[in-house]
Amino acid sequence: MTDRCPLAQRLLMGVVVPATNVTTEAEMDDLRPRGVINATARIANPDARVAGDADAAAVRAAMVGGLMGALDTLAPARPDHVAIGVMVENFVGGGAAGDALLAEAAARIGCPVTAPTHATLAALAALGVTRIALLTPFFPAGDAAAKAFLEQAGIDVLRVVGLRAPGPAAIAHVPLDRLRDAVRDLDGPDVQAVVQVGTNLPFAGVARAAEAELGKPVLATNPVTYWHALRRAGIGERIAGAGRLFALA
CATH class of the missing domain: 3.40.50.12500 (Rossmann fold)
Known part of the structure; x- marks a missing residue:
């Protein structure tokens, strides 16, 4: 893309979070460097009661079922990179299954994706x-x-x-x-x-x-997720007061 949004001259970062998540956006916005925009999409997931592992599994299934739809709502913004604000390995068991889900997400959105684990x-x-x-x-x-x-x-x-x-x-x-x-x-x-x-x-x-x-x-x-996404997208500046990780070059 030749013409960029003036507020995202360096990077348009997509952020995907569950609908019930009110923390990721705020914590990532606190770390947003100059010239970077965070554009957020939300996964439609229910706020179901969780009393044990079986309930938690049902909630995770709803989240993974909505991940691709959330990416579709973000795609028209044409992000350069996407930070996925969910632990996808927890949904699908990690290892090859987690890697496959992330590869599918990257193919769906058409840019690299970064996940927490x-x-x-x-x-x-x-x-x-x-x-x-x-x-x-x-x-x-x-x-x-x-x-x-x-x-x-x-x-x-x-x-x-x-x-x-x-x-x-x-x-x-x-x-x-x-x-x-x-x-x-x-x-x-x-x-x-x-x-x-x-x-x-x-x-x-x-x-x-x-x-x-x-x-x-x-x-x-x-x-941690935002740090890795920024570094993978070529933004490596230190951020004062953000902890040891962001003090690294």
Whole structure:
């Protein structure tokens, strides 16, 4: 495209989130560099009650069913890159199935896509981290999917705290004090970093403060995803005050 939107001279970043997600847009907008626009599309998903793994599986199925439709609503904006604000591996089991879903998404939208778990692996590699503790908003099956994806990539997951949020919208309402307490429960001399997954969890601010307190990386999924998407799209500038990851060249 030769003519660009004046506000997106550097990059038009598509962002895809579930309809129940009110966190990803805000946390990514806080990191938006000059000359970058974030254009958001929403996956139609119900705010169903989640009392266990079976309920969570039904919610995930609805989300993955709506992913391609959300990409279709974003396509007319012609994004240069898309950050997918959902943990697609949690939907489909990770590994080859997760990679296939991301490849289908990229083909559908016609540009590269970045997803949270692959972004997390890139962030851990950039920081030289191989031993982590993991925070999720999920029930045990979701915890296990996240842990398995990381361990299959060679990351040692030494502890997991799953918050068992009672529905997809409720994830955004977890009190910040509960998140701070979870970080302290997860931390220890045996872990090099604390990693959070679950894109509706409002963790970015907690992570920045915890990094200063603990003296080690604390990675929030939305900033991690946005960092990796920016880097893959050729924007590598440091962002002051955004944590260790954004301090890297």
